Amino acid sequence: MAVIRSGKVLNITSTDGARIQPPGLKERGISFIKDLNKGGRLSSAAIRLFGNLATRNVVELDRKQMEVYLGGGVIEDLRGGGDYVIVKYKGWAVGGGILSKRGLIPMVPKAVKSVKHY
């Protein structure tokens, strides 16, 4: 596996994926770390791929909290000092979030809105 930087993003790809130079290249592999200029945070794709391995900075949601999370709302009963955390539900790493003073602010792609059964 290889890690490639493109602007503010680190992507992971295969060794050959890093080497090949096809015409019209748009992107190699999947995003791993975003917002490098702000210290970096794990991307949603990386969380879905590796998040289950995380043991620290993890928040497990119950069903009611998950409903708020999927809808893009702030989960007010989970608060913190601004840490970026991995959000789990039923043991699955589903995305990221910021534990702020207001509550858990979801950091997930819009595609999560398609989830109706969980």
Add this chain to the structure above:
Amino acid sequence: MNSNWREVLPRPFIKKYRKLLGDESEEFFSSLMRPLRRSIRINTLKGDLGELVEKLSHLSLTPLPFYRYGFYTDFPSPGATLEHYLGLYYVQEASAMLPVLVLDPQPGERVLDIAAAPGGKTTQICQHMEGVGVVVANEVDQGRQVTLRGNIQRMGCHMAVITGMDGRFLRPPPTYDRVLVDPPCSSEGTIRRNFSALKGWSSELSNRMVHIQRGLLRSGIEVLKEGGVLVYSTCTFAPEENEGVVSWALERFNVELEEVRIKGIEADEGIGEWGGVEYPEEVRRCARIYPHRTDTGGFFIARMRKRGE
């Protein structure tokens, strides 16, 4: 939806496929009126097949007879589950899983999917390669690149590389061990899934598609290494877009056709003649998938190997 095909299907369509299928045509037309069974492909890039099947048991899965990663599901909206969002599976029509099965990509290879969006076959290729090697997923349409990227990210295909070329203009050097050419087509084989596929249908549509299909196939052959394998597939029944395009390539390029037979599915061989044009005998090595035989969508699949100079 009106299930009487005589009232729904365009007359030139009926005439065309009566000519092609003869006595079987009524059964064929009736099958087009029946809704498709939903199917999914389990993504082993996200876990062990057995474990994932167990975790997805609430989807009431029934294995496809021809593909170990493919399952029918009775779940009404498999695209709206958390497990779908997590990339544990891809909602994919059963017959659409066949081209990659025939391509048979191997770990460590360089593979090109020349018209890749929305990414069902691209992510399937990545799965077969077990994350080792590279899959170049080319898509010229910027809007469709977004969908392709989303599916690559969701399915965890880190070995995929996205390019945005017009696939008709790719030129040597021959770089790829395998190439999938699954070009835009008249989509007649998707009628059961989406009846609006017939909306723009006309007897001229296939002739317009042929130019794009030939261009993509030509490029695919040119960037394929000697001894490499290319699969040409469409989701249409139209001989002009299938055996016609394959015959055109056989006349011009140093490729040979290999037999396409898939265990567990009843495929017809390619046809030998259409519209007064005789196709080379070897075109019979291609496979035609008809919904009235297999209870799937329709597909055409050809497998070619590039000869050495």
